[in-house]
Amino acid sequence: MQYSQKVLDHFMKPHNVGKIESPDAQATEGSPACGDQVSIYLKVNPEELTIEDIKFQSYGCASNIATASIITDMAKGRTLDKAKKITWKEAADALDGLPPVKMHCSVLAVDTLRSAIKDYEIKHHLAEEAAFNKDAIVEELKKVIYPKVGEDIVTLKMVKYVGFENGVATIDVEIPKFDEHRDNVVEEIKEHLEKFKEIKEVKITM
Amino acid sequence: MKQIYFNNCLTSKPAPEVVETMIPYLKEKFYFPENFVSKGSKTAAELENFKKIIADSVVAKPSEIHFTTGGTSANNLAIKGYLTANSDKGTHIICSVIDYPDLLTNADFFEKSGFNVTYLNADKEGNINLEELKSAIRPETILFMTTLANHVVGTIQPIKEIRKILDSSNHKIAIHVDACEAYARIPIDVNELGIDLMSISAHKIHGPQGVGALYQRSGIRLGQICHGVTRIDNLETGGISIASIAGFSKAVELAFNDFKENTGKIRNLSDYLLKSIEEKIPYTLLNGPQGDKRSPHNVNISFDFIEGEAIMMMMDMHGVAISTGSACASQGLKPNYVMMALGRNHEQSHSSMKFTLSRYNTVEEIDYTVEKLAEVVEELRSRSPLYNKE
Secondary structure, three states: OOOOHHHHHHHHOOOOEOOOOOOOEEEEEEEHHHOEEEEEEEEEEOOOOEEEEEEEEEEOOHHHHHHHHHHHHHHOOOEHHHHOOOOHHHHHHHOOOOOHHHHHHHHHHHHHHHHHHHHHHHHOOOOOOOOOOHHHHHHHHOOOEEOOOOEEOOOOOOEEEEEEEOOEEEEEEOOOOOOOOHHHHHHHHHHHHHOOOOOOEEEEEO | OOOEEOEOOOOOOOOHHHHHHHHHHHHOOOOOOOOOOHHHHHHHHHHHHHHHHHHHHOOOOHHHEEEEOOHHHHHHHHHHHHHHHHOOOOOEEEEEOOOOHHHHHHHHHHHHOOOEEEEEOEOOOOOEOHHHHHHHOOOOEEEEEEEOEOOOOOEEOOHHHHHHHHHOOOOOOEEEEEOOOOOOOOOOOHHHHOOOEEEEEOOOOOOOOOOEEEEEOOOOOOOOOOOOOEOOOOOOOEOOOHHHHHHHHHHHHHHHHOHHHHHHHHHHHHHHHHHHHHHHOOOEEEOOOOHHHEOOOEEEEEEOOOOHHHHHHHHHHOOEEOEEOOHHHOOOOOOOHHHHHOOOOHHHHHOEEEEEOOOOOOHHHHHHHHHHHHHHHHHHHHHOHHHHHO
């Protein structure tokens, strides 16, 4: 398993690294405990709603840094609406691919960009906090990557049931008992869902 | 670009003398040992000599040495062999939570097969808790096993003291040590330490890959784990490369002829590496003990605010090979279990970098490495959202 030359180029000489002083919007996703964290800062043209400047900071591995670099390149100059439609697959493709086990880095970068855009939209009353329901959980689970194949667990039909009642999210996942990524998938699901203030408990059955 | 290698306990470069020694066995002297016929009986005599070289290095008898296809095979032959042959005396095993995967996966296997396993904890420097050991011993305990020099932080376990504790019970408890990291780096006298079974490996000491040895104290009974034809060894059935065994013996000769000089050199290089890093790079943390309790070849250090896979990749770009305990560098995406067991947090595990040195490393290599490492750490910290907060 090797990184593409493009990943290495963006890792060694990343674009748009740093912080924007008094940014119009910002977001941080991931956590140091999980080994990766990205912060994205935006400067937005208020008339055209385009991203005039974007910078990132990263605590993470080579592909974490490379995906944050490419996503900021892709978002720069775009309208907020277009920027938030960038998918993690497009980001990975722009890097000439990522090893399956590293695909979650691309998800984190896209996730952080979308959160930063959301931050702007909420601050400027362009969007409201969406009502939280089961669909939001399913959407979030689409960000959990099964490291063996580099696809999300919803697309792979590994999620058999999603429930949400009285603050308890119940997820039934099908993953073989001796799968080396079993613990990692469980951790990832928890990490993604526990950040929602509406969720008080995450129950995972397998 | 110059290539600098600090992963000698992953595997090490075969010494030129080792390769030279192996060539005739690959070209002409490829025979398995046999009786009576000229070619095979010569191999048989040579094998005895190779065994003696290995035996002498750990103060054992040649008859107590088995050649194996590597350290992992030796561990399996020892653990599975001992437990199956002695299960009538008891079914309790003691090991530690920071042991090498060979030991832990075997412990898990036997636990699922009806044995009981006590996993001893270790302190923050990687010393097994001996008080826990004392209270873990039961009448049905038959085996204590551990990693002589820890594979992550280099901590040397006090086997002599452990032997005394085990002997204070009124029944026989065998000791198996995985010495693949410790061998040729610290002196090992199996009698003085009271070791019953021990695995060693060639490719971690500048020998060839695919060969190792098991020390089996005479009188210690092992069940047959591998069945099949006996070519070289009665436990490790089937063929083992004679060339590799010859190369292994040469590697042992090279390491032990100048044992004090070799290990002293490695210790000086490690000390110099650690001192240089601590002088030139702020916010670092040594993992594992300092001084004599640490195997001379191991330096393990965490770099705050950044992640180890990125350090590893960037150092790789500079031609320097080191490894990391970061989850991002592991296939299972988990932080290193030894680091976590020593009470390090996730961040400290993710940023831990392991250097395993050999006698072929030089002061110049270390100067270059630390210079590049300081640049890499500074660069990655400048990108990190955690560093700015400080």
